[in-house]
Amino acid sequence: MRPMNTKRVHPKLSPIARVLGLSLGWLLASMPALAQDDRDAAVRAEFMQQIDALDAMPSPQAGSATGVASEALRQYVLYPYLEAQRLRAPLRFGLPADDAAIAALLLRDGDAPSARDLRRDWLRDLARRRSSALFLQHYSEPRADAGLRCERLNALFATQAAGTPDEPLRKAVLDVWMTGAQLPDACVAAFDQARTRGWLTPTLNQQRARLALEAGNADLAEFLLRSVPADAAPTLRAWAALLRNPERELDALTAAGPAALAAQAPEALAAVISKLGRRDPAGTATRLDRLVAACGTPCPLASPATPGELRREVALGAAWSRLPITVAAFKQVDEAVVDERAHEWRVRAALWAGDWTLAQRWLAAMPPALAEQPRWRYWRARAEARQDAGNALSRSLYQALAAENGFYSVLAAHQLGQPYAPTPIAAARDATLQQQLASRPGMQRARELWRAGRNAWSSLEWGEELKSLSRDELIQAARLAQTWGAQAQTVTAASKAQVFDDFELLYPRPFERDVDAAARLSGVPSNWIYAVMRQESLYDPRARSRADALGLLQMLLGTARDTARRQQQPLPGADDLFDPSINTRLGALHLRELLQRYDQRFVLVLGAYNAGPKPVARWQPSAAALDADVWIENVPYNETRSYIQRVIWHSVVFGWRGDGQPQRAGALLKPITPAAVASGADAR
Structure with missing residues (x-):
């Protein structure tokens, strides 16, 4: 086994590639096998070497190290990328840009992906240099962020000819300015000019302040309201105060009575109750009870802040925190205001509480389009079976689901006590x-x-x-x-x-030797490793997340190194985690550690892998064990719930593809006991 460290030197690297720390030979080896008659292999290698050298260029003086392009490279389909990156290089060091060459390239390539980074960086440089005419000539609205949109306004002000109409420029300013979001510093100069010309009126300030409040941005709203007369916009000022100090202001409104409540913007009350309901559902339920009592009968609050709508938001917050008050809170919600979220989460709350009769009643109240989703067909079958183990309806529902593809089909087969085999539907070949x-x-x-x-x-x-x-x-x-x-x-x-459902197309098994070796070392089934790999990186060994999770199993470097120490493996560097053999080995060992931490409950491992151990600890059952399907259904993060369901589905498909036999899901669906949930370091 070769040693791994961040200072590893590869014998065939060029000096610039050594700076980058990458082996061109390794990169090529890590890619899918190329045909023997691949005529582009040599020119591709030249392209990779030169583009990597540009990325790794440590100083402007190293620019010549990128080399001279061969005739084959100049004819290569990717040469425009190399041209664009060469022209971008000086911009990284604040050196003068070759304006003429960049303009020519952009005129030739237009909005091609190869030119987009260059256009963005050059426009920023032109704005810095106040080259307004050239900036406007090459500005592209579809690709502009807020900063570039404001630099365009600055350029328009700078180039506005005397005597030309103001209206187009005023409209351009308002198109950027009228937002509830905070805008970057590049906008300050243009907005100052607009104020000088009287375009940003108190009325417009109020309109934008409302947008800011709707976005929950009290700071921006209060700034905008400074330019509004002190006695104007009392509703907006009260809204900002409510966002700033929600508990105090709600208590003051409750004490003030119906008139004060009716004068408050209903959107403000709805937003604050919803926010507090997520942060402190139990306390918000008590506070809301006092508010509704003080509101009188009938309560003058308008939608979206009627008492029923506010109770719905509190019930949802309680459900997401799995509080004992959740079922009672949903019972207080008027049927007229039960939206799709409430339909779903009140059923989940009944499942968590073990009240199958109530779950059955709330399932029956779902709109038909919602009730016909596989998810709720499955839970209808589960509720029917809990009421009567020999229920013919539940069995027919399970059988119908088990004949389909998907997570709930796996669950249905499991409830029937049967192994499950996906039904492949091959897409056409042409x-x-x-x-x-x-x-x-x-x-x-x-x-x-x-x-x-x-x-x-x-x-x-x-x-x-x-x-x-x-x-x-x-x-x-x-x-x-x-x-x-x-x-x-x-x-x-x-x-x-x-x-x-074309599983041959969508579920390949690349890196099979590496995955099998990792499975043997760790004891983690290879189909589980593949399932996590597919969901995390879609088999891309070069994948890098925004959080710097790396490679096939998206491991953080710190987690990989800690795992290596505990498992007596060589310590990896960041580059090592792009090596499939290293990433799968350490990733599988980390999965084994998580399985040990969570008492072999794979669904908890997946929850921790996606959301981290702290949320999983919060989601634990308080006393009695829960069925795995009930626990998964009540995961409050939509992304994590979907992640767990997809990886379980992937595991079954990979298992079936691996041995061609129907799969049993029992090992994936062990009951969740309080003792099975642990806390610890980041699961990646």
């Missing part, structure tokens, strides 16, 4: 259409960028290509990406074509 798609320049760029290890750029090119494709073309695009081993692109195209 080699001719694939060949036509492969000849498109955008597809060629996406493929080459993937092979060159530039998946973010590849995804941009891919997304642009997919915009114009028919469903049949999307399916063949997915099959085309599959031949590259670009699973993210495969899934993107297949999802857009509504193809979800």
Whole structure:
């Protein structure tokens, strides 16, 4: 086993590549196998070396180290990316940009993905240099962030000719200014000029203050209201005070009585009760009881802050915290204000409380479109079975679900005591259409960028290509990406074509030798490792999250190093986690540690892997054990609940693909006991 450390030197690296800490040979080896007659391999390697050198350039003086492009590279489909990155390089060091060359490239390439980073950085540089005319000539609204939109306003003010009408410029200012969000400092100069010209009137300030309050931005609202007469906009000022000190202001309104409550903006009351209901559901329920009592009969509060609507928000907050008051809180909610969230969460609350009769009644009250979702068909079957173990309706519901594909189909088969096998539905194959798609320049760029290890750029090119494709073309695009081993692109195209059940297409088993070795070492089933890998990185060994989770199993470097120490493995550096063999090994060992921590409850491992151990500890049952399906259904984070369900589904599909046999889900669905929940360090 080769040693791993952050200072590892690869013998074949160029000096610039050593700065980057990457091995070009390793990068190529980590990609899907290329055909033996791959004529682009050499020029791709040259492109990768030069683009990596630009990324790693430590100083402007090192610019010459990127080398001179060969004729083959200049003809290469990715050469525009190299051109754009070379022109961007001086901007990183505050050096003068080659304005003429950049302008020519942007005129030639337009809004191509290869030019977008260059255009953004150059526009920022032009704004800094106050090159207003050139800025306006190359400004692109669809790609502009708030800062560039404001720099455009500054340029328009700077270039406005004497005697030209103000209205277009005033409208442009208001289009940017009229938002509830805080805007960047680049906007200050333009807005100051607009105030000088009298465009930002007290009435407009009030309108924007309302937008800010609706966005929960009390600071911005109070700033805007400073320019409004002191006796104007009392409702907005009260709204800001309510956001600033919600408990104190609610108590004051309760003491003041019905008239004061009726004078408050209903949106303000709704927002504050909803916010407090998430933070302190029990305390907010008590406070709301006092408020409603003080409001009189009938209570003058208007929607969205009628007593029923406010009680609904408090009940939802209690459900998300799994409080004992939750079921009683939902019983207080008028049926007329039960929206989709309340329909779902009051059933979940009844399941958590073990009140199957109430769950059955609330399931029956769901709108038909909601009730027919697999989720609620399953829970209807569960409720029916709890009322009568031999219930024919529950069995027929389970059987219908078990004949479908998805998480709730796995659960239905488990309730029937049967193994589950997915039903594959193969998407069409059309080699001719694939060949036509492969000849498109955008597809060629996406493929080459993937092979060159530039998946973010590849995804941009891919997304642009997919915009114009028919469903049949999307399916063949997915099959085309599959031949590259670009699973993210495969899934993107297949999802857009509504193809979800072609398991050969969507559930490959790459890195099989590495995964099998990791499974043997850790004792974690290979299909569980694959399931986490698919959900975390879509098989991309180069994946990096915003939180700096790395590689196939998206491990944080600190977690990987701690795992390695405990498991007597070589300590990895960040680059090592892009190596599939290292990432899968340490990731599987980390999964084993989590399984030990959570008493072999895989669903808790998944909850901790996605949301962290602290939320999972908060979500534990207080006394009695809970069925795993009930616990999963009550996970309050939508993302984490979906994550757990998807990984369990992936695990079953991978198990079935691995041995061709129907799968039993019992090991995935062990009951959740209070002792099974632990706290600890970040699960990544």
